[in-house]
Amino acid sequence: MPGQDDPAASCGAEQRAAASGINPQTARSMHWRRLMGLAICLGGAAVLLSAIFRMLPLDDPRMRGALTGGAMAALATALGTLPVLLSHQFSQRTYDTLLGFGAGVMLAASSFSLIIPALASARLQGASAWGAGGIVGAGIMAGALFLMLVDRLVPHEHFVKGLEGRQARALKRVWLFVLAIGLHNLPEGLAIGVAFAGTDPVAALALATGISIQDVPEGMVVALALRGVGYGRWRSAGIGMLSGLVEPVAAVLGVAVISLSASLLPWGLAAAAGAMLYVISHEIIPESHREGHETFATGGLMVGFVVMMLLDTALS
Structure with a gap:
């Protein structure tokens, strides 16, 4: 079993260690070293991101907006992990309902905050109705194919299917989870960055807010998944918080790429949706x-879709 980080789990770990011939004091020391290692990782990640962000052209409102939107999503993910510290478990039904809610928010965000603005952007650049549809359709397929390629090549763990990718069995399970979470958060961060690179900051704010809303239950789901395979409460929450850092980085990357050429905007919006x-x-x-x-x-999906639709309409 992975290392536990709450008192009862630590006691259980010591009992198992004693049963296997390991000194309980050594087991306790290993437990605290794991906690210190997690704290060092969190602190190091924060320092590294701070150094990177100081190098960014924050005088550009698009870059500043993308960074703010990505940070909102990361904080929402971190917020979602906190209930795991207060409760030992949630019902599977709650877990599945929250997943459905997140799917609904993402589905509405793809439609109202990415695909529709992509069509409008393509038309503004001179494309016909059929041409705009073709550009956006191709962009959607390109985004989906890119993530499918990453899905096949990067070792990670699906919640349903188990291990996939090259040399997946050689990686520790916790890092497989982190990689899987990164695959979830990457398109969300890119979508935020691409949206802020566009000409409608209000729609971009709506998208960032919607993604942040769905990141709260997503952060909890991630931490619960780690708890379900045996990781302790503090470690599960810490890894869940780290997973959210993908989004501000991806948001900055998205706005940087689109800033190279305005003609890439409809493609970028559509690819993020795909x-x-x-x-x-x-x-x-x-x-x-x-x-x-x-x-x-x-039901969760329907509620999430409606919430994001109302949010997009109200902010627009």
Whole structure:
């Protein structure tokens, strides 16, 4: 079992260590070293990101907006992990409902905050109705194919299917989870950056807010998944918080790429939508239906879709 980090779990770890011939004092020392290592990782990541962000052209409002939106999403992910510190477990039905809610928010964000603005951007650049549809359709497919390629080549762990990718069995399970979480957060961060690179900061803010809302239950789901495979409360929450740091980095990358040429904007918006649609269909919906709670998961999806639609409409 992975290292535990709450008192009861630590006591259990000591008992198992004693049963296996390991000195309980040594087991306790290893437990605290793990906690210190996690704290050092969190602090180091914060220092590194701070140094990187100081190098960015923050006088550019697009870059500043992307960084702010990505930071909002990262903080929301961290906030979502906190309930794991206060409770030992949540019901599977709650878990699946929250997954469905996140899928609904992402689905609405793809439609109203990415695909529709992509079509409008393509038309403004002189494309015909058919041409704009072709550009956006190709961008959606490109985004989905890119994430499919990453999905196949990068070693990670699906919640449903288990191990995939090259040399996946050689990696520790915790890092497989981190990589899987990164695949979820990458398109969201890119979508925020691409949106802020556009000409409608209000729509970009709506997208960033919607993604942040769905990142709260997503952060909790991530921490719960780690708890479910045996990781302690503090470690599960810490890894969940670290996973959110992908989003501000991806947001900055997204706005940097689109800033190279305005003609890339409809392609970037559409590709971000395609990547998000791939995650919804390939990861979130199958997982939310795995334990027989399809009705609750579908209800969560509908509520999430409506919440994001209302949010986008109100802010626009």
